[in-house]
Every structure is written in structure tokens, then in C-alpha cells.
Amino acid sequence: NRKKTPRKEQKKPLIQPALYEEDGDVDNHATMWSSARSILDESTQPTAVANPSGVGPRDEADVATGVKRSSRIDSSLTGFVLAVILFFNAAGGPFGVEPSLKAAGNLYTIIGFAAMPFLWALPEAVMTYELSSLYPCASAGVRWTEEAFGESWGLLVGYLGWISGVTNNASYPVLFLSYVHTQFFPHISDTDSNAFLHYGILVGITVVLVCVNYRGLHVVGKASVLIFFVSMAPFVLMVIIGTPKVDPSKWLQTPTGEVKVFDDDSLNQKGWFPEATFAGIAFRPFINNLYWNFNGFDQGGNYSTTVTQKTLRTGIGGSLLLVSSAYLLPILIATGATDIEQSEWKEGSFATAGTEIGGRWLGNWIVVSSGISLLAQFFCAMSSDSMQIQGMADRGQLPSFFRHQSQHDTPTYAILLGLLVILVLLPLPFGIIIELSNFSFCLSVIVEFLAFAQLRIRKGDCTQLRKALYVILLVAPMLFNIAVLLLASYATYIFGACMTVFGILLINAKRLNLAFCSICGWGVDRDGGCDSCCLC
Secondary structure, three states: OOOOOOOOOOOOOOOOHHHHOOOOOOHHHHHHHHHHHHHOOOOOOOOOOOOOOOOOOOOOEOOOOOOEOOOOOOOOOOHHHHHHHHHHHHOOOOOOOHHHHHHHHHHHHHHHHHHHHHHHHHHHHHHHHHHHHHOOOOOOHHHHHHHHHOHHHHHHHHHHHHHHHHHHHHHHHHHHHHHHHHHHOOOOOOOOOOHHHHHHHHHHHHHHHHHHHHOOOOOOHHHHHHHHHHHHHHHHHHHHHHHHHOOHHHHHOOOOOOOOOOOOOHHHOOEOOOOOEEOOEEHHHHHHHHHHHHOOHHHHHHHOOOOOHHHHHHHHHHHHHHHHHHHHHHHHHHHHOOOOOHHHOOOOHHHHHHHHHHOHHHHHHHHHHHHHHHHHHHHHHHHHHHHHHHHHHHOOOOOHHHHOEOOOOOEHHHHHHHHHHHHHHOOOOHHHHHHHHHHHHHHHHHHHHHHHHHHHHHOOOOOHHHHHHHHHHHHHHHHHHHHHHHHOEHHHHHHHHHHHHHHHHHHOHHHHHHHHHHHHOOOEOOOOOEOOOOOO
16 A cells, blocks of 8 residues: 655665565664665665675675675775784784793794794684675674574674673783883782772773773774884884894793793683693693784674775785784794793783893883783774674664764763673783683684685585685684683683673573563564663
8 A cells, every 4th residue: 555656756775674684673773774875875776686606795784783884995994004903903012922931931932923823813814805705794703604504693603702802801901001010010019919909900991991982082094003103113123122132042942841820820720621731831821822812813804895805805914914923023032132031921021021122211112012002902892892782782683772872973881881891800810811802702713614614615616626725724723722612711611601691691682571571561563672661
């Protein structure tokens, strides 16, 4: 009984909700469709594309937000700029590599940071480029997993990635305060410091950062390039000044096996392999630190709808080179040109190494650079994590109150949820925080690698030789993921189980609340949503 309108006035919507939305989500997103239509070019007409070969259209719907992405390319996002942005997502500089030197000594740390770009970073980068080219979408891993295994798995991967992100955010204030403590207050030991004062300072730093993030400050584009040069400048100077002072024989120093206690107490945490050692290497802190320093290249898929494939390839490859160099060169200089013993390495020791190599001014500069870099990483990660929660709420996959935006167009309750998780984790030592972050990330990236195997090896249309190369490429990262899971403590298993159960409940909160509303007799609209509570 739809009234017919004149042909010249009848317009098809640029985005067909039925193609991308579940039944009952159309009216809930009317405003979103309207804003998307006003942005997209009116001449663009979406079509349902059959995809038996696994190749996705360039102009694809964003699974996390439900908003169809424009195929327009951002010319300001060049390959180098994208490489710098991904550098901050994956590394941000050599801050935080000190636990590896304490756990494994000079030789094995150098070997580890020289091998990780090939054993882990390269497979992750190849997976990201391949799947981003075939399925360009701002939600990246969520989109790939949904394509391979269905919506439920995609939502779980997105949630676990968010948990890993907010947990990782808790490490930045802790690491920054460690650098300040080591450089400016070395006479105050950790046991002498007031625990409540220490936690209060961390809370103050975190709240200030979150407030700035709430105001809408984002470190992107040219700002990221500027921060990159400022934060890496002292390490370039350290390499230049320290190269003539290097004694290559110090690189060959192996672990003494005498380090039994870590500042983060990681060796005292019970687990399946609580004291796994070989050749003097304490594997739990060593593997977790290597893993933490090199993960994050899969976030390059978030930019697949705004750059060309050439720019995406240049950005991912360039970030791999930047990350590898930013780790290995400072480690070579710091171990070869200083007299820091294995047992003396701890968070903030790079500032001590800079002071020994170039003077007090260089050590102070490294502390300032660590603050700039770590806080920039906090801003970037906090923004992307909160936007991911808002996007899932926009699509109807999370309770609707997460869609609320402040006057600065930032997701208020999504930011508050992230802040709550961070405040709970701040009292923990740095090593424990990165182990928790690694555990959540490990679960999500395993599913992403399996999605890559499903879409490119099992169902892909590439040659058998290329499929064989893909299989070989996946062996090392999957073994590394297994090692991270096996070396985790019982406390980490409990954390992972609780967060997974909470995620399942959060994802199904709307469905459970709708059942409650129908039982209580609250009004349920024609699209299946309840207009009487914020959860629906």
C-alpha cells in the first residue's frame, strides 16, 4: 500500500540498510543512515556483490559501526605518514624493552629483537595487507573474522581486542612514571615509596590523559610525524655518540642465571611453567616482553578504506622497518657502550644508558621523549578503543547508552568504561600488565590468523605455491601465541576467563534485556527494541 511518488522525486537510499543490518535495526539507525547519505556522493549506487572467490568490494560496510564507508582516498595520508601512525600503534620507540635485557642478557635479547621482525611482525603485516586489500573495512579484524566464521566470532574478537587495548593503556602511565623515578629519584627504592602516593600519581596522570582525550585530542597525520621525530631524536643522538664507544664483545654476554627476582614479581606468579628457564633465560618475562613490543601491526587494516593499496603496502612495510630499527639500534648501543649489568636493567634504564653515553642532558631528553611518545600512544589507543565500543553500540551489538556523545563528539560512556578498567589495573606492576594485555591480544589474533587461513589458504583462489608459503609463514606466529598462553600465570587465566565471560554477557546484554522487557510488559516497538530503557 505504499503511496507512489513521481519518478523524478523517487530516490533510492545510497545505503540499503537491509544489506548490512539485522532485521529490527533500521529505525534505530535512521540518523546514522541520514548522515551517511549526506556525506557520500549521490551518484554512488551500492549493489549486492556476489563474492564466491573471497574478494571483497572496495566500498564496503563497516561492520563495527554499520556505516557504509566511502571509497574516497585521503591524499594527506601518505605512505610515510601511515608508517609513522602504525609505528606508534605497534611500538612508539624502545621504551619498555629493558625487561628483556634483564631476563635474557645481551646476546639473546639482541637475537630476539633481530628475529622477531621475521618470525612475528612480517606474518602479521602480510596477513593485515592481504585481508585489508580483499576486505577493506575500518573494523579490520572484526570484519575478517565475521567473513570467515560469522558475526558472533567477529564480535568476540572485537571485544578481546578492546580488552587488550585498554589493558595496554594502563601500562603507559606506569612505564612513564618508572622513567621519571629512575632518572630523577633513583635514591628512592620501590619498597620505600608510599604505595598510596604512587597509585594516586598514576590515577592523576590517567585522569588528565582521559580528560584530554574526552576533549577530542587525536594524534594523527602530521602531528604523529612531529612526535615521531621529537621522540626518536635522542636515540639517534645516542647511536651517533655511542657508536665509537661500543665494545662488540659485550654483545656476546649471556645470562648469568643469577637473576631470580624481577621488579614486577613475574617469576613468583604460579602457572603451568612458573620458572621456565633455558640457558639462563627467564622465558616468561622475555617472551611476554618480545610479544608486547612487536604486536599491533594488524591495526593497519583500520586505514584500508582511506588509502590506496599502494599507500597501505608502503605504510605497513615502512612501519615494519621503523619498528625494527627503533628497537635494535638503541639496544646495540646501550649494551655495547655502557657497563650496565644484567641484574641492573629495569624500566627506565635507557635513560640511565643515555646519561652514561652522552651526559645528563641526553638522559633527561630520553625521559621527556618517553613521556611524549607514551602519552601519544595512550591518546591514539584510547580514541580507537572508545570509538570501537561506540561503533558496536551504533550497530545494535552493545547497549544503546554507549552511543552517547559529548559536546566534543567523543563517546562519553565508552571512555568511562575504558577508564574504569585502567584504574583497576594501575596498581599492578608493568610486567603483569603487559602479560594480561598479551593474553587478551593473543586470543584475538589467533582467531585473526585462523580467519586468514580460512579466507586465503582454504578458500582463496591463489596458487598452491603461494598457499604453501602462507602455511609456512603462519607456523612461527602460531607457535609464539601458544608459548604466550602456556607461560601465563594462573592469575592471568582467571583474568582472561572473567573478561571473556563479561564480554559474552555484554554482547548479549541487549538480547537479555529485551527478554526481560517482554516479561515485565514494557513497550516493545515494531523493530523489536524497547523504548523504555537505555539498554535497548
